[in-house]
Amino acid sequence: MDHVRRWGEKRYHSLDSDLRSKYGEKIYKITLNGGMTCPNRDGTVGRGGCIFCSANGSGDFAGPAGLSVREQLEKGKKELLAKRPVRSYIAYFQAFTNTYAPVEYLEKIFTEAVSDPDVKILSIATRPDCLGRDVLALLERLNRIKPVWVELGLQTIHEETSRYIRRGYSLDVFDTAVNELRRIGIQTIVHVILFLPGETEDQMLKTIDYLNRSGIQGIKLQLLHVLRGTGLASDYENHPFHIPDMEEYIRLLGKCIARLDPDIVIHRLTGDGPKDLLIAPLWTGAKRTVLNRLNQYLKENDIWQGKEFYG
Numbered sequence: 001m002d003h004v005r006r007w008g009e010k011r012y013h014s015l016d017s018d019l020r021s022k023y024g025e026k027i028y029k030i031t032l033n034g035g036m037t038c039p040n041r042d043g044t045v046g047r048g049g050c051i052f053c054s055a056n057g058s059g060d061f062a063g064p065a066g067l068s069v070r071e072q073l074e075k076g077k078k079e080l081l082a083k084r085p086v087r088s089y090i091a092y093f094q095a096f097t098n099t100y101a102p103v104e105y106l107e108k109i110f111t112e113a114v115s116d117p118d119v120k121i122l123s124i125a126t127r128p129d130c131l132g133r134d135v136l137a138l139l140e141r142l143n144r145i146k147p148v149w150v151e152l153g154l155q156t157i158h159e160e161t162s163r164y165i166r167r168g169y170s171l172d173v174f175d176t177a178v179n180e181l182r183r184i185g186i187q188t189i190v191h192v193i194l195f196l197p198g199e200t201e202d203q204m205l206k207t208i209d210y211l212n213r214s215g216i217q218g219i220k221l222q223l224l225h226v227l228r229g230t231g232l233a234s235d236y237e238n239h240p241f242h243i244p245d246m247e248e249y250i251r252l253l254g255k256c257i258a259r260l261d262p263d264i265v266i267h268r269l270t271g272d273g274p275k276d277l278l279i280a281p282l283w284t285g286a287k288r289t290v291l292n293r294l295n296q297y298l299k300e301n302d303i304w305q306g307k308e309f310y311g
């Protein structure tokens with residue numbers, strides 16, 4: 001079958017298989033903290049941030065902001081090398097909004113990352129409303145040195161849900177950003193949260209269909225996590241909403257994978273929230289078990305990425 005030839009054992013276009021085919025080896029991510037904040041927290045766009053976002057700005061695994069980028073990279077390498085032989089890395093600026101600073105500062109920290117000979121890719125998580133002309137010009141320059149990825153937290157295409165999660169920008173802002181990033185040859189990876197309160201299965205699949213047509217190169221699918229100290233945690237406590245068990249989540253993932261354009265690389269299918277903050281769902285902590293069960297489910301039901309994309 002075509003998918004077996006292209007993606008090894010997996011029935012989907014995983015990041016791991018994509019990188020192995022392009023670089024001939026596994027590439028590991030080092031999560032970095034550029035010391036920025038977010039316009040959705042400091043009052044520029046909103047206060048309090050997105051309803052699900054932890055105090056660390058969704059960068060709970062990122063390096064300490066007190067260290068320079070070079071020091072964070074060295075620390076990350078040391079930790080990875082203690083477990084396995086690794087030679088190549090993705091420098092991933094994860095915490096908060098990583099283009100929300102003067103462009104001179106961004107140039108300094110991103111250049112520090114791409115100058116490391118072991119860093120093969122620069123990946124930057126940000127908001128689509130934080131990609132001004134000067135930032136785009138910088139990303140275009142950096143992309144000539146090493147591949148640059150931009151990760152955008154869209155979560156959903158549905159305006160009502162986006163208002164509930166307090167995302168703070170509309171879908172057309174996202175569309176414009178993706179078009180601009182495509183124009184300058186930057187790879188765009190989009191984060192989607194599944195099982196946001198009030199969303200039906202049909203709505204979640206519509207988000208996938210929309211992204212198939214939007215010109216993106218990668219996707220991160222993640223089940224909603226309720227983290228301590230967030231607005232979502234208060235809502236969950238006051239009016240508990242539906243959180244799926246593992247089987248329900250896997251059934252939905254199967255549908256998303258079948259609909260997804262096979263050219264879109266899947267960077268994530270499940271998440272493991274920080275254990276000290278995670279309120280629900282607790283079963284996501286066993287990430288390996290979830291992925292094994294997903295692979296088994298796809299096989300049992302003869303599902304592969306793109307099966308329903310063309311028809």
Ligand code: SF4
Pocket residue numbers: 038039040041048049050053054057058095096097127153
């Ligand atoms: S845009 Fe990102 S960093 Fe800012 S509040 Fe939302 S999830 Fe958190």
